[in-house]
Amino acid sequence: MTDAETAPDGSGSGKAGRHPYDPRAWALWKHPRRVIVYLLVMDALALLVFAFTFAASAAPGELDWLRFGILAAGATVHIQFTQRQEESRRAGTSTVLIDLTAVWVFPAVLTLPPILTVALIAIIRAQRWFTARRPANTFLFASISHSVAAVLGHLAFISLGEPNWMSLSPLESLWEFGLVVFAAVVYEGVQIVYIGGVIALSAGKQAKLRNILGSKQDNILEAVTTGLGAITAVLLIVLPPAVAIMAVVTVIFNRLAELDQLLDDVRTDSKTGVLNMRGWSEAADRALTRTARSDEKLALLMIDLDHFKWINDTYGHPAGDDVLRDIAQALDEVTRPSDVVGRFGGEEFLVLLPDIDETSAREAAERVRSAVAKLHIVTTDKRGGQTTISDRTTSIGVALYPEHGTTMEQLLQAADAAVYVAKENGRNQVRLAPDDTP
Template sequence: MTLTRHPMTDRHRRVLLRPGEWALFAQPRAVVGFVVGLVVVDVLLAVVGLYTTVPRAEEALTAAALVLSGAVCVEAMRRLGMPQGMVRDLLGAWWIPVLLLLPPLYSLITPIPLYVLMQYRIQRAVMFRRVFSAAVVALAGFSASSVFHALVPGPVVLLGGVSGSAEGSALVTGEGIGAAVLCAVLFTLCNTVLIAGAIRLSVPEEPRRTTVWDSESLLLDAVEVCVGLIVAVLCALSLLLLLVVLPPVLLLQRSLLFQQLQTAARTDPKTGLLNAVAWERVAKTELARALRTGCPLAVLIVDIDHFKKVNDTHGHLFGDQVLLGVATTLSHQLRQYDVIGRFGGEEFVVLLPGADMAEACRAAERLRTRVSRMALPVNDTTVTVTVSIGVALLRVHGRDLLELMAAADLALYRAKDSGRDRVCLPVAKSVGATVRSAGDPPADTRGG
């Protein structure tokens, strides 16, 4: 797992006014302390390891071979392209053999050249995030390696390294394999917990399931552990077997990155929501299902009031924080199967499958109220924003997506003209298209 630029952590970006000011110190104090503490611990452990580890030629050769294999994978990433956000890779296929085959000191050192290579060959990420990722891998690897070598004492790499045999390698025994599985899982768990901890410190309200705890991430972790163990066993037998295992690892990594690139193509980079094209595609599918089944459906257009003034007063970086804050609020307040997207600029679109007029207006009013309660910090103060929302109902205001979007847009303009910070429905076109009936919410609502 590689932490580059993630929409959640962008919420805490600040404009750097003085040359040489490192972006780390624009983060919340808890994040600064966490990152600095992690790096200091790694450095201290490396110093101790240098004094306590006896260098062996075969171990240095093994470390060099694994780093070289990892460098080939990094180069393959560069050729395919890197998606934005928190990128999942298969570099664990090389970290796990290092922690199993070599003394713990190597787990602290080997991440450095590969992360330097990633920084200058793939993507110039914010430096402290790259350092943090390397420090996380180093500490997780050192911890797991220390446990493994305590359970399986003695060197694992055979003398000569290039052409060994199974005999004498602790890794191919039943006890060694069990310890290896345990420590590979421990490495993955430590790595995940440290990254999740940094994200939670950065954005406490972010749901765990949207970061590193979802089922897909757990499946990828399991695959990474399995691949790493296979590489470790083959490497313990002979370094020449790395030539056999490298192509399949490259293919797996290519498939993984390709999937992430497809996801990135559907996602708005500033908010993490669906972009306009992807939202429209999903919305048309849901609309066709609602027409076929006779179920209700509603469309909301949400617009941030006076957003240009926010940008002009506090800068575009803070404007990005406002966009992210509103997007996060929408995601938290709506149902899991509601379809949310960024329509462009300061506008968001929401599709509410199964929502009738009353439910759509209640949802819109809840969103309006929650957004108005947001307080975003800037320059030792806080800023609040409001939204105006236009609502349109399937069959009442249109029977296709274009008609619904046009009706919701008219309702949004009505909300703007009525003073903003409110929810509106379109004006009925005729008596046969009445917007509300007895017991329905009014066409213009505010405050409850």
Template sequence: MLAYVVAVQVIAYAVLLATAVTTPVSTRSWTWLGVLVVASVIHLEAAQGIERVRELAAEGTPYTHLQSVWFFAGVLLLPVPLQAVLIGASFAHEWLRVFRRRAVPHRKVFSACTVLLATAGATLALAAFYPGVDPGQPLVTALDGPRGVVALVLAGLIYRLVNYALVVGAIIATNPDEPAHRALGPASDQLLIAAAVGLGYAVTVVMVHQPWTAPLLLVTVLALHLGLLLPQFRAAARTDGKTGLVSAQWWHDQAAAELERARRLGDPVGVLMLDLDRFKRINDRFGHLAGDEVLRAVAEAVRREVRGTDLVGRWGGEEFAVLLPGVDATGATRTAERIRAAVSVLHVTARDHTGQDVVITGLSLSVGAGAFPTTATTVTDLLLAVDAALYEAKDHGRDQVRVAGAGTA
């Protein structure tokens, strides 16, 4: 496996070195590079929430990188050395901002190298179709008629197949106990890449002929990305209808994947279990509809007090679970105290069972806190530990945080 990864990277570096010393780079190419880098950064910033979930959910299968829109546009506009700059900038930004340095660095380097080999292969295919094109000119200007369509389709196929084959090979090699077909990922991912290739071509045509309309295509890419994938993942997460939080099963599956990542990185992962104190009294006094308003308000308060990288789920009834990647038990306790304080000052306006408007106050939470690996090393054991800490908080007067194995916080 090590030899395979090193070989792919060495070939990518060799391609970069060979093209860097032989390919002329025009001033206009640098301008287009700047535009594509800015577009890719804006794209990732807008979609970072869903991309964190998609990348984690894709563990063990190829992670379909929708930055392919900009990478394939780079094939049609930029020489290979500048394609490498675009790819490197995108992966570096992704590692820093989307995954907050919690992705395995050598995996990202390997993935970037596979993308560079894919873009170089696609560039070579287009150059073979149009050998007379000035090396300083973008290849998109040469595409014309049916021949251009064939060249574009071939370049798109090479781009996808090179990257896909190299990544699938690595996944199969590192997961010998898993069925090989699982490494192929869902067939629908191929449609996403086909769409990305088409959009990449549209981006280049607009940038060459009507550059002032390019921002409209960026909006189009973002709209398709968020409009199509976000509902898909919300459905997959089986979002709780009352609170908008993810379901207990989805939360558990994501927690298991996050612990596996943390085990590789040597990072901690905090877990909180929260229970709304005396919730039955609220239902009995004001009615279940008012109780539902309280649950929604508490859920929103919890979400406001955690980071975008954290995962909040409804565990059942009036219980909530929070996953805190990269946070140890001390940090989890601080987060729990912030959440408890935020809930304590809530004023929830609701309608009681008589139809009268009421304001419900005096809410409190009992919280159990713990962290991987100090509290436990599996999701099940970690949940059992923080649940026991939660009941300890209940037994000792409620409205407090208890750390698993450490007493009151």
């Protein structure tokens, strides 16, 4: 489940003398009007969805209450046994957080009446409140977004008839599986619209797709979590006592997610979000080993930002950090999925290009140089006023395997030598490593 921890912050004490929980003191009202209008409109639409759905739904039966109790118990065990891990994960992320409680909410989407699904979410969110430690209005908005996504996912699932999983033919089971996938898409899509919309409006021109949608790893984790929720639904219908197994699985899975995040933190540069030197070196060495075994080509780009010290001296170090982040984002956008992007240190980046020849490597380097030159980076000056930094240039050195070296150290030396040639010849250009590079 996507958690809206990056939604507008309601923290702050507001005017002096007002209690922090006083709605008039919420920092929400200090956000741009477009954000406030979006939140109020989306919440109003959610209330209409709840009113219509609850009125049209039949009252829960005994079996519904039994399933509700099983899911609530499983979710409670999961939450109570993973509080420390969840706090660690929340403290370690600055973007969208993937909440693993979808393992319990998604089976409710598939098997329970909407009113019980919303009640289950309320139980889960009430317990998460003590872990999240977020302002009341932010937490309430996230809870509403989860609830309306679950309700609409349920309506999508039953739109073509009530399922009867106990007596399905092979062909019918394939059809039901398609409906489950459809419900999952609606369930996740509504949350993306809710949460992504408010993040995009809050960030304005500085909004990044990664912050809105989450990273590739985040989305894989979300898909796996929703898939486990579908399995929980099957167990709930066919063999209810076996749902206890999922409680154990979710506790272990939460721990693995925490370890994966810690590993990612160790390998990732905190300022830019790309690999740091440790992470890049590990990935690059693996790529070089594969290239050597397959007798293919490989290229290394060393990208040096021209006159970066001038940015820090003129606008301040926060502006310099914004420039680094935007350039790292541009590198992600103009490189291939197989390319390895990392920060070498200071104002230098590295890109390893597997399976590429000299002509294509030069073209890739030119794309990088051109992309950086086109950037208009919205940031702040030394006094905190908004400013835009543009027309930045880069000096890029290209080293080829095996022409300029057969080890990563040799390739780095060759690319570095090419960067010096570019700078000595006027900067803002791409240069191939000299042929006499050792």
